[in-house]
Amino acid sequence: MDTEIGAPGSSLHGMTGREPTFAFSTEDAAAASKFDLPVDSEHKAKTIRLFSFANPHMRTFHLSWISFFTCFVSTFAAAPLVPIIRDNLNLTKADIGNAGVASVSGSIFSRLAMGAVCDLLGPRYGCAFLIMLAAPTVFCMSIIDNAAGYIVVRFLIGFSLATFVSCQYWMSTMFNSKIIGTVNGLAAGWGNMGGGATQLIMPLVYDVIRKCGATPFTAWRLAYFVPGSLHILMGILVLTMGQDLPDGNLRSLQKKGDVNKDKFSKVMWYAVTNYRTWIFVLLYGYCMGVELTTDNVIAEYYYDHFNLDLRVSGIIAACFGMANIVARPLGGILSDIGARYWGMRARLWNIWILQTAGGAFCLWLGRASTLPASITAMVLFSFCAQAACGAIFGVTPFVSRRSLGIISGMTGAGGNFGAGLTQLLFFTSSKYSTGTGLEYMGIMIMACTLPVVLVHFPQWGSMLFPANAGASEEHYYSSEWNEEEKSKGLHNASLKFAENSRSERGRRNVVEATTATTPPNNTPEHV
Amino acid sequence: MARQGGVVSLLLVVLLLGACLPAPAAAGVLLSTLPKALAVTASSKPGQVLHSGVDKLTVTWSLNTTEPAGAGADAAYKKVQVKLCYAPVSQKDRGWRKSNDDLSKDKACQFKVTEQAYAAGPRGSFEYTVARDIPTASYYVRAYALDASGTKVAYGQTGPAAAFDVAGITGIHASIKVAAGVFSAFSVAALAFFFVIENRKKNK
Numbered sequence: 001m002d003t004e005i006g007a008p009g010s011s012l013h014g015m016t017g018r019e020p021t022f023a024f025s026t027e028d029a030a031a032a033s034k035f036d037l038p039v040d041s042e043h044k045a046k047t048i049r050l051f052s053f054a055n056p057h058m059r060t061f062h063l064s065w066i067s068f069f070t071c072f073v074s075t076f077a078a079a080p081l082v083p084i085i086r087d088n089l090n091l092t093k094a095d096i097g098n099a100g101v102a103s104v105s106g107s108i109f110s111r112l113a114m115g116a117v118c119d120l121l122g123p124r125y126g127c128a129f130l131i132m133l134a135a136p137t138v139f140c141m142s143i144i145d146n147a148a149g150y151i152v153v154r155f156l157i158g159f160s161l162a163t164f165v166s167c168q169y170w171m172s173t174m175f176n177s178k179i180i181g182t183v184n185g186l187a188a189g190w191g192n193m194g195g196g197a198t199q200l201i202m203p204l205v206y207d208v209i210r211k212c213g214a215t216p217f218t219a220w221r222l223a224y225f226v227p228g229s230l231h232i233l234m235g236i237l238v239l240t241m242g243q244d245l246p247d248g249n250l251r252s253l254q255k256k257g258d259v260n261k262d263k264f265s266k267v268m269w270y271a272v273t274n275y276r277t278w279i280f281v282l283l284y285g286y287c288m289g290v291e292l293t294t295d296n297v298i299a300e301y302y303y304d305h306f307n308l309d310l311r312v313s314g315i316i317a318a319c320f321g322m323a324n325i326v327a328r329p330l331g332g333i334l335s336d337i338g339a340r341y342w343g344m345r346a347r348l349w350n351i352w353i354l355q356t357a358g359g360a361f362c363l364w365l366g367r368a369s370t371l372p373a374s375i376t377a378m379v380l381f382s383f384c385a386q387a388a389c390g391a392i393f394g395v396t397p398f399v400s401r402r403s404l405g406i407i408s409g410m411t412g413a414g415g416n417f418g419a420g421l422t423q424l425l426f427f428t429s430s431k432y433s434t435g436t437g438l439e440y441m442g443i444m445i446m447a448c449t450l451p452v453v454l455v456h457f458p459q460w461g462s463m464l465f466p467a468n469a470g471a472s473e474e475h476y477y478s479s480e481w482n483e484e485e486k487s488k489g490l491h492n493a494s495l496k497f498a499e500n501s502r503s504e505r506g507r508r509n510v511v512e513a514t515t516a517t518t519p520p521n522n523t524p525e526h527v
Numbered sequence: 528m529a530r531q532g533g534v535v536s537l538l539l540v541v542l543l544l545g546a547c548l549p550a551p552a553a554a555g556v557l558l559s560t561l562p563k564a565l566a567v568t569a570s571s572k573p574g575q576v577l578h579s580g581v582d583k584l585t586v587t588w589s590l591n592t593t594e595p596a597g598a599g600a601d602a603a604y605k606k607v608q609v610k611l612c613y614a615p616v617s618q619k620d621r622g623w624r625k626s627n628d629d630l631s632k633d634k635a636c637q638f639k640v641t642e643q644a645y646a647a648g649p650r651g652s653f654e655y656t657v658a659r660d661i662p663t664a665s666y667y668v669r670a671y672a673l674d675a676s677g678t679k680v681a682y683g684q685t686g687p688a689a690a691f692d693v694a695g696i697t698g699i700h701a702s703i704k705v706a707a708g709v710f711s712a713f714s715v716a717a718l719a720f721f722f723v724i725e726n727r728k729k730n731k
């Protein structure tokens with residue numbers, strides 16, 4: 001009844017670290033008839049049917065990813081309209097750059113706080129609160145009239161990107177851990193697509209309003225009512241049609257395994273002292289971070305460098321963000337396919353190749369002087385960078401079992417930090433043009449991807465070195481618990497995970513399986 | 528590894544192709560080659576603030592008699608095109624308004640005041656109401672003389688030195704402020720409403 005080890009998406013199970021640690025799940029016949037999808041013992045769906053809106057699982061999926069998409073639309077709504085806004089508000093390049101930095105910095109903190117909010121109020125209210133309280137900030141954009149106001153409002157709107165956390169959290173309450181990787185990857189990718197869709201939507205709305213007779217400086221302000229209204233609409237839909245858990249709404253969030261609730265300080269310690277965490281924070285800053293940066297600068301780049309009009313620049317810029325619809329899940333799939341043959345080493349090579357190729361294409365994008373070359377470079381850059389994002393989240397669940405949630409959160413925050421840093425370094429100063437900034441960004445991507453060579457798992461190896469002889473998954477994952485905790489049996493979930501993670505040895509796993517006394521595939525269901 | 532190898536070779540092919548693609552075509556007229564044959568004046572005093580949509584500016588132009596080309600040079604001039612150009616102070620830190628000697632790439636003169644027939648002899652003039660889409664910045668006026676084919680053959684300007692300011696419209700109407708306020712209040716109220724109603728249901 002298991003999905004095969006190494007099946008695409010299977011690598012990301014255990015994504016949020018809140019899944020139950022049962023070794024088996026029973027079919028509840030009554031539940032099977034009540035729900036549209038097959039469910040496990042907690043009534044979480046075991047499969048996903050993308051074109052269904054059935055309550056509660058698929059409805060949650062769609063409400064959740066569309067809310068996240070909406071927040072991306074409003075956070076990057078200014079980007080395609082900057083050529084108009086910069087004249088209306090008399091902005092300098094420094095103002096535009098600082099606003100871009102501000103738009104991605106707010107969510108570093110709001111994402112960290114969102115985890116706690118979801119714990120207290122549940123993901124449904126977490127999402128609704130954020131999206132409806134962010135709506136006034138979106139409307140504020142229509143009434144600002146100077147650079148300071150512009151920067152402040154973009155900072156405030158950026159807080160809404162924390163819907164990423166509520167989205168992933170909500171998915172983990174609705175979908176079984178075996179498919180949670182695929183589900184979360186789809187939701188994250190489709191949400192990120194909002195950064196591309198907004199480059200299409202905003203110039204289109206702006207054009208329509210202009211045709212109705214408004215001056216340019218009024219038209220862009222009116223155009224901002226569209227993302228603002230979307231916020232209100234999605235907030236109301238989430239409140240009326242969403243529910244926290246498959247069986248209904250939250251009375252009080254019952255945490256399974258409450259008895260074994262871990263100490264925050266310990267979890268934080270093991271996340272922070274694992275050097276791999278920091279390498280992945282840096283890496284994610286240079287795939288997701290550069291994706292966010294490019295969302296902010298690329299439409300203005302095409303408008304200025306190639307003298308295209310607002311709508312055409314927006315369409316080209318949209319191609320960058322919209323590639324997320326397939327690119328991010330593809331990165332995860334490539335990671336899983338590679339792991340089937342060569343295990344973790346293939347996953348690390350996958351990250352390095354995709355992200356370095358992305359950096360090379362970014363360098364080409366900055367240097368391209370003809371439009372076809374530039375667009376080709378941009379599309380290839382977007383595929384590689386976004387696939388690298390998916391690939392990185394194919395590895396982070398294996399860095400630690402105990403601190404998985406915090407490591408995922410830190411990696412995500414690293415993305416926003418990288419976005420802010422890159423915009424500050426290369427797109428705020430008047431010393432170089434946007435094209436030169438893109439060149440330097442490409443070089444920095446390639447340089448900052450090199451540290452992945454240093455990631456070494458004793459039991460699986462690294463890019464350049466094979467596994468240490470005699471190292472085991474159990475040893476690696478139980479080293480996060482001290483003797484006292486082990487004697488209480490608190491590390492059992494980690495041991496179970498270690499056993500399942502033997503698939504990361506690749507083909508070697510098959511060879512060893514025939515000689516081991518308890519081959520992984522034959523582990524008894526009831527232990 | 529085959530798939531990754533395929534990706535790498537595709538990358539190399541694309542990179543090579545990109546390096547071979549030709550650069551864009553030839554340049555336009557260079558400003559430095561044009562004679563400064565027109566004397567242009569604007570009715571604004573340096574430092575004056577004109578409000579867009581409201582204030583007027585009178586631009587006059589005539590053949591510059593101090594130029595060695597002298598009278599008769601304007602036989603080729605068929606039309607005059609007058610433009611509003613950003614003064615250097617408004618171009619600073621704003622690469623999208625940069626001047627370029629190559630007029631096809633120049634971005635400093637973005638707004639057309641007028642384009643009309645050139646009459647040799649009398650001073651030409653035009654009364655311009657500052658358009659509502661002119662942004663807040665400092666400007667000066669430049670006039671090009673065009674020949675029969677529309678190519679620029681001479682120019683004159685009130686000069687980057689003497690610039691006047693335009694105060695552009697903000698684009699904010701009272702109705703936008705009201706609408707923003709109403710929508711925002713609705714959003715917060717709707718959230719509070721749902722929260723309270725559901726808490727009441729929970730406590731019943």
